[in-house]
Amino acid sequence: MKHLKLCFIASALLISMLISVPAWAFTTELWKFPETLSLEEAGFKMEVPYDISYKRIEVKVEPLAYEEITPVNDYFVVSAVESMVGNTGTMSKPVRLLFSFTHLDYYRASRLNMNLPVGSFRIGYWDNLEKNWVELPSRVYWNGSTGVVEAEEYIKSGQYALLWSYKPGATLSESNNKIRIMLNLITIKTDVDPYIKEGRTMVPVRFVAENLGARVEWVEAYQRVEIFKGVDSINLWVGNQKAEVNGKSVPLDMAPEIVNGRTFVPLRFIAESLGVKVYWDESIKTVKLSTFL
Known part of the structure; x- marks a missing residue:
């Protein structure tokens, strides 16, 4: 009987806790x-x-x-x-x-x-x-x-x-379905809008690289973009679906292209090559980049 009473009290306390602090x-x-x-x-x-x-x-x-x-x-x-x-x-x-x-x-x-x-x-x-x-x-x-x-x-x-x-x-x-980019849940603004091409988010290369702490150089003679961060390097060529990451050839889903004088590159490839996680939140049309792995 005593054990039954203790069980009843314990059950009552547990129910009280569940009610006062919703699960x-x-x-x-x-x-x-x-x-x-x-x-x-x-x-x-x-x-x-x-x-x-x-x-x-x-x-x-x-x-x-x-x-x-x-x-x-x-x-x-x-x-x-x-x-x-x-x-x-x-x-x-x-x-x-x-x-x-x-x-x-x-x-x-x-x-x-x-x-x-x-x-x-x-x-x-x-x-x-x-x-x-x-x-x-x-x-x-x-x-x-x-x-x-x-x-x-x-x-x-x-x-x-x-x-x-x-x-x-x-x-x-405001109702706005433009693509937005966040780094560690902080919105980073571009002077030109990103766009989606064949399911890939394209961004101005200098914007994304510099926000990720990289240095960008443009070699006009070869239409080549060079990106450097620490010991890592990335080379991309306009119109070419192959890139070089640390000297190794890597295929690209989408070739870099020039739009209105700006060089656009596939965001996911650049970010992941620099060790950054990429997530797409369809509900708010936002690319979320995270340096916290």
């Missing part, structure tokens, strides 16, 4: 290293860029139930999370908040009118004093069946949500 919440420390944290139940991700703070910042995020969200006439709340953050004043960069949505979310939010622009989606932060949502500058990615809304924010404690605005004349969120 789908995440707790982490933001600091030096880039990382992506996910709450699939809320369709939420947080991307933390490299070297965000000189001090460790503890962050806990968990999904919000609908009964915990204060209704507001101007907005439809698709999904929401609650964040608890310490040392917010030490952040040197914002994090990237991403909420995903489906065509059914679009259907519900637009009140069955999918002719309304997808730019009515945006991310907001709940202002407890004003008792309303504060809209964050947001960007929408939509492929016709699923989408992602993202915003950058120096995250703080409180509620964040994916919203649909019913405000008359509300400014639409």
